[in-house]
Amino acid sequence: MGSHKKEAFGTEEQELAELAKALAHPARIAILKELARRQTCICGEIVEVLPLAQSTVSQHLKELLQAGLIQGSVEGVKSCYCINRNAFTRFEHLLQSFFDTTMAQKGCC
Amino acid sequence: MGSHKKEAFGTEEQELAELAKALAHPARIAILKELARRQTCICGEIVEVLPLAQSTVSQHLKELLQAGLIQGSVEGVKSCYCINRNAFTRFEHLLQSFFDTTMAQKGCC
DNA sequence: AAAATTTATCGTAAAAATACGATAAAAAAT
DNA sequence: ATTTTTTATCGTATTTTTACGATAAATTTT
Numbered sequence: 001m002g003s004h005k006k007e008a009f010g011t012e013e014q015e016l017a018e019l020a021k022a023l024a025h026p027a028r029i030a031i032l033k034e035l036a037r038r039q040t041c042i043c044g045e046i047v048e049v050l051p052l053a054q055s056t057v058s059q060h061l062k063e064l065l066q067a068g069l070i071q072g073s074v075e076g077v078k079s080c081y082c083i084n085r086n087a088f089t090r091f092e093h094l095l096q097s098f099f100d101t102t103m104a105q106k107g108c109c
Numbered sequence: 110m111g112s113h114k115k116e117a118f119g120t121e122e123q124e125l126a127e128l129a130k131a132l133a134h135p136a137r138i139a140i141l142k143e144l145a146r147r148q149t150c151i152c153g154e155i156v157e158v159l160p161l162a163q164s165t166v167s168q169h170l171k172e173l174l175q176a177g178l179i180q181g182s183v184e185g186v187k188s189c190y191c192i193n194r195n196a197f198t199r200f201e202h203l204l205q206s207f208f209d210t211t212m213a214q215k216g217c218c
Numbered sequence: 219a220a221a222a223t224t225t226a227t228c229g230t231a232a233a234a235a236t237a238c239g240a241t242a243a244a245a246a247a248t
Numbered sequence: 249a250t251t252t253t254t255t256a257t258c259g260t261a262t263t264t265t266t267a268c269g270a271t272a273a274a275t276t277t278t
Contacts, residue, residue, distance in 0.1 A: 003236075003237065003238095003262075003263080004236085004237095004263085005136070005160065005161065005236080005237075006134070006135050006136075008160040009135035009136065009138075009139055009160075010135070010139075013135040013138045013139055013142075014135050016132065016135075016138055017132065017133055017134055017135045017137075017138055020129045020130070020132035020133045021129070021130075021133035021134075023125065023126065023129035023207075024126055024129045024130035024133045025115070025126055025130075025265090025266085026115050026118035026119070026122040026123050026125075026126045027114070027115075027118065027266095028126075029118075029122045029125055029126055029207070030118055030119075030122055032207075032211050033122075033207075033210055033211060035211075036210055036211040036212075036213060037210075043224090043225085044224065044225065047225095051114065051117040051118075052114065052266095052267075052268090053267070053268055053269080054224090054225075054226095054268095055225090055226080055227080055228095055267080055268065055269075055270090056266075056267050056268070058225065058226060058227085059226095059227095059265095059266080059267080060266090061226095062226085063265095074225095074274095076224090076274090076275060076276075077223065077224045077225075077273095077274060077275040077276065078223095078224060078225080078275090079224080079225060079226085083211055083212075085212065088208065088211065088212055092208060095204060098132075098138070098141075098142075099197065099201060101142055101145055101146075102141050102142060102144075102145040102192055102197060103145075103192075103194065103197055104145060112232075112233075112266075112267065112268095113233085113266085113267095114266080114267075134235090134236085136236095152254090152255085153254065153255065156255095161236095161237075161238090162237070162238050162239080163238095163254090163255075163256095164237080164238065164239075164240090164255090164256080164257080164258095165236075165237050165238070167255065167256060167257085168235095168236080168237080168256095168257095169236095170256095171256085172235090183244095183255095185244090185245060185246075185254090186243095186244060186245040186246065186253065186254050186255075187245090187253095187254060187255080188254080188255060188256085
């Protein structure tokens, strides 16, 4: 019990679910917004903006990285993150086709 | 410790995160697609389509209900679910403004 | 060289999500 | 009236997520 079972679904569904999961916490949405807001894609000032400990923010950043929504590069002792626009575009396309499918017909309830 | 901390963020961020979380599992995406596919918004044939136990599907349906993405009505012994188009529209708007914000400028990495 | 800064990772704890079987409750069929 | 069907809920086990403090590793600053 409590297993995965996610492999049993289509790859598009899995992909969309993964990306949606990355957005499934307000902290990560806030991080993405903050990364977009700063013209310099600077890093751990994010920690100052969020009401979370540094290690927790680092963990959220890691999840966003794994989902592919952000990119990171080390710059001296500071790490620099920024939005991965390609992944965002892919995300938009997946959502588009999802909404196209689900909103196609009138509701019946 | 594993507390919430979600209240510390903006309501729009919380709202979007909630909706994204509802999409954060392929089974729920598959359920929504199936509900949209059938012209009659019928119910637990979903169980036959998904590779999950009846109780698990029921649990996923409950989460979709709580997120507001579907509506349910009891019809005799069968329960009938269908997509809540209003919630979907709201979801689309929230995503729109999120993408508008995050895709506004060129990446810098 | 020593101290301070920055960030990732480890360890840990608590909470939430995932999944199933068993069971209950209600309606339909026999 | 009894049996069957349908679905929600309960109990439980496992896994994942969330969060923090402590620490390590690397680079600056002093």
